[in-house]
Amino acid sequence: MADNPTQAIENLLHEDRKFPPSPEFTARANAQPGIHEAAAADPIGFWEREARQRISWFREPTVVLDDSNPPFFKWFVDGELNVTYNCIDRHLAAGHGDKVAYYWEGEPGDDRVITYQELGDEVNRFANGLKSLGVGKGDRVAIYMGMVPELAIAMLACARIGAPHSVIFGGFSSDAIVDRVEDATSKVLITCDGSWRRGKVVDLKGAADTAIERTDLIEHCIVLERTKHGVPMVAGRDVWWHDLVADQSTECPPEVMNAEDLLYILYTSGTTGKPKGIMHTGGGYLAGATATHSYVFDIKPDEDIWWCAADIGWVTGHTYIVYGPLANLTTSVMYEGTPDFPDKDRLWAIIEKYNVTQLYTAPTAIRAFMKWGVEYPQRHDLTSLRLLGTVGEPINPEAWMWYQQNIGPVDIPIVDTWWQTETGSIMISPLPGVTTTKPGTATIAMPGIQADVVDEAGNSVSRGEGGFLVIRGPWPSMLRSIWGDDERYVDTYWSRFDGMYFPGDGAKIDEDGYLWLLGRVDDVMLVAGHNISTMEVESALVSHPAVAEAAVVGRKDELTGQAIAAFVSLREGFEGNDDLLAELRNHVATSIGPIAKPASIVFTPDVPKTRSGKIMRRLLRDISEQRQLGDVTTLANADIVKDIADMAAAATSDD
Ligand code: ATP
Ligand code: MG
Numbered sequence: 001m002a003d004n005p006t007q008a009i010e011n012l013l014h015e016d017r018k019f020p021p022s023p024e025f026t027a028r029a030n031a032q033p034g035i036h037e038a039a040a041a042d043p044i045g046f047w048e049r050e051a052r053q054r055i056s057w058f059r060e061p062t063v064v065l066d067d068s069n070p071p072f073f074k075w076f077v078d079g080e081l082n083v084t085y086n087c088i089d090r091h092l093a094a095g096h097g098d099k100v101a102y103y104w105e106g107e108p109g110d111d112r113v114i115t116y117q118e119l120g121d122e123v124n125r126f127a128n129g130l131k132s133l134g135v136g137k138g139d140r141v142a143i144y145m146g147m148v149p150e151l152a153i154a155m156l157a158c159a160r161i162g163a164p165h166s167v168i169f170g171g172f173s174s175d176a177i178v179d180r181v182e183d184a185t186s187k188v189l190i191t192c193d194g195s196w197r198r199g200k201v202v203d204l205k206g207a208a209d210t211a212i213e214r215t216d217l218i219e220h221c222i223v224l225e226r227t228k229h230g231v232p233m234v235a236g237r238d239v240w241w242h243d244l245v246a247d248q249s250t251e252c253p254p255e256v257m258n259a260e261d262l263l264y265i266l267y268t269s270g271t272t273g274k275p276k277g278i279m280h281t282g283g284g285y286l287a288g289a290t291a292t293h294s295y296v297f298d299i300k301p302d303e304d305i306w307w308c309a310a311d312i313g314w315v316t317g318h319t320y321i322v323y324g325p326l327a328n329l330t331t332s333v334m335y336e337g338t339p340d341f342p343d344k345d346r347l348w349a350i351i352e353k354y355n356v357t358q359l360y361t362a363p364t365a366i367r368a369f370m371k372w373g374v375e376y377p378q379r380h381d382l383t384s385l386r387l388l389g390t391v392g393e394p395i396n397p398e399a400w401m402w403y404q405q406n407i408g409p410v411d412i413p414i415v416d417t418w419w420q421t422e423t424g425s426i427m428i429s430p431l432p433g434v435t436t437t438k439p440g441t442a443t444i445a446m447p448g449i450q451a452d453v454v455d456e457a458g459n460s461v462s463r464g465e466g467g468f469l470v471i472r473g474p475w476p477s478m479l480r481s482i483w484g485d486d487e488r489y490v491d492t493y494w495s496r497f498d499g500m501y502f503p504g505d506g507a508k509i510d511e512d513g514y515l516w517l518l519g520r521v522d523d524v525m526l527v528a529g530h531n532i533s534t535m536e537v538e539s540a541l542v543s544h545p546a547v548a549e550a551a552v553v554g555r556k557d558e559l560t561g562q563a564i565a566a567f568v569s570l571r572e573g574f575e576g577n578d579d580l581l582a583e584l585r586n587h588v589a590t591s592i593g594p595i596a597k598p599a600s601i602v603f604t605p606d607v608p609k610t611r612s613g614k615i616m617r618r619l620l621r622d623i624s625e626q627r628q629l630g631d632v633t634t635l636a637n638a639d640i641v642k643d644i645a646d647m648a649a650a651a652t653s654d655d
Pocket of ligand 1: 268269270271274275276314315390391392393394395416417418419420421422442503504505517518519520612614
């Protein structure tokens with residue numbers, strides 16, 4: 001880092017910091033230079049090759065893309081497969097039964113090793129158990145569990161028998177269960193007695209019971225014993241997992257599924273409003289999951305210990321803890337609890353224990369690590385790491401640099417991956433070994449994906465300009481629709497721009513053609529006639545040494561249209577006072593321009609986030625405009641919201 005702090009900021013906020021791939025990495029990389037160009041020349045041919053090479057089909061597809069009824073696209077239409085055959089059976093047949101599928105680490109410190117053979121046996125026993133309860137092809141099964149191996153087993157058992165799963169994040173309340181069970185009309189709910197979180201039991205069964213009482217849909221509730229804290233069981237309705245599988249056979253032939261049969265429904269995390277039941281089908285999804293997992297993370301099944309530290313309740317866990325890694329014969333780490341239990345070095349202890357080679361986490365986690373300080377990673381040997389990934393929100397350049405400099409050997413490749421529940425797999429990301437990275441940008445679209453930035457009228461913007469991110473044309477792992485609401489599918493994603501998929505995010509394209517994700521389009525502020533992205537102001541704030549995390553929103557202002565309101569949490573050892581406040585405002589003014597200077601800054605111990613760790617700007621806007629706060633139960637840190645509201649009311653330092 002430069003001695004002169006101002007110069008360091010320049011480097012971080014501007015686009016001149018570049019990290020080309022090292023020749024050593026490229027020499028062995030799964031993705032080779034030229035891959036983007038070759039795919040761009042024939043995207044459909046690219047995906048056809050990926051799908052044929054990576055998937056073991058029961059019946060090879062003859063049609064790659066059916067685009068006769070846009071935007072209801074279909075891929076590999078007459079192909080037949082079972083996703084679990086690809087994740088398990090073919091590996092066993094090839095003699096990999098003893099290979100480890102999961103190293104599982106419980107929060108209290110217990111651990112389990114699960115081989116592919118054991119995984120296959122457990123999946124089949126549980127699949128037979130589901131059948132014994134009358135679950136069959138097409139039935140939607142709700143799953144509400146903690147991060148235990150049985151969560152993956154339950155999903156795979158559903159896929160085995162052709163019953164689409166609907167996983168509900170274990171941190172959600174009973175309201176979320178009711179909504180999702182009713183929307184998908186699920187008759188079976190799989191849960192745990194409880195899960196461990198920061199040393200305490202989360203009473204999953206209690207929440208499940210409350211939910212089941214409020215809907216008459218659930219006929220059976222299967223309960224895995226994890227915390228053993230003693231939960232009531234309702235006779236005839238509830239059954240223990242271990243009782244259900246006790247007498248079941250380890251043989252269960254995989255159901256033959258059409259490529260376009262529903263694999264699962266997953267509700268979006270609800271950052272912007274009512275969650276949408278996103279539908280994914282088996283063939284195209286598996287093609288996207290396996291190809292991206294291999295290219296983006298450079299997975300070498302014989303050598304790597306892969307760790308996606310997300311929760312399976314989000315799409316990241318579906319694609320990069322369960323389906324992608326298993327189909328790619330990967331050994332993964334799975335962790336039950338929080339990163340700060342029993343101490344703030346838990347992640348680093350796990351990496352050291354299992355010799356993790358690739359770590360995939362979220363900017364929100366990285367900013368927490370920055371806030372806690374480097375002494376925690378420094379306690380451990382992290383030299384096994386050879387690649388780092390991030391997903392979920394834009395990553396501030398400062399956080400990107402911190403990740404690269406402090407976690408594992410310096411200068412290992414960082415992949416900032418942009419995608420959504422809807423896209424099924426990674427859409428924009430550097431490919432290690434191929435793409436020169438720059439802190440703060442997800443760089444360029446994946447091979448076979450055409451991303452662009454357009455203006456209001458749908459015309460491509462010139463380099464150096466911002467606008468709306470769009471994806472031109474369909475791709476295999478795209479959502480097929482919103483469950484029960486085709487109209488909302490068309491309206492939300494395919495109506496704003498003719499013939500283009502609109503994800504709802506803003507982006508800027510730089511002089512190199514790199515894509516800078518700027519957050520949701522609703523978050524772009526209009527201050528005195530200038531478009532300013534919340535992301536840019538946040539990144540400027542985070543580039544100040546005192547700042548760990550910043551959330552920025554535009555609040556209504558008589559004079560300027562919108563005024564910039566910032567919420568800032570400080571790194572350990574710094575104190576929020578008037579001097580720092582003035583310094584931060586000037587810091588933003590010098591980094592971006594006087595127009596971007598926040599009108600108010602509130603120091604807060606934490607900023608409100610959704611359970612998936614995303615900054616909840618909708619709520620901060622309400623706070624800033626002193627509106628009645630809506631439902632905050634889906635927030636991870638609801639208790640701090642009131643404090644922030646009080647502080648925000650007090651802070652309005654205009655000049
Ligand atoms: P909802 O759609 O219900 O409001 P959500 O959009 O938060 O919820 P997800 O599908 O989990 O639900 O999140 C996808 C969104 O996360 C993207 O649209 C984008 O805004 C953001 N995102 C994900 N990865 C990145 C990234 N690497 N850079 C910038 N933004 C990202
Ligand atoms: Mg979304």
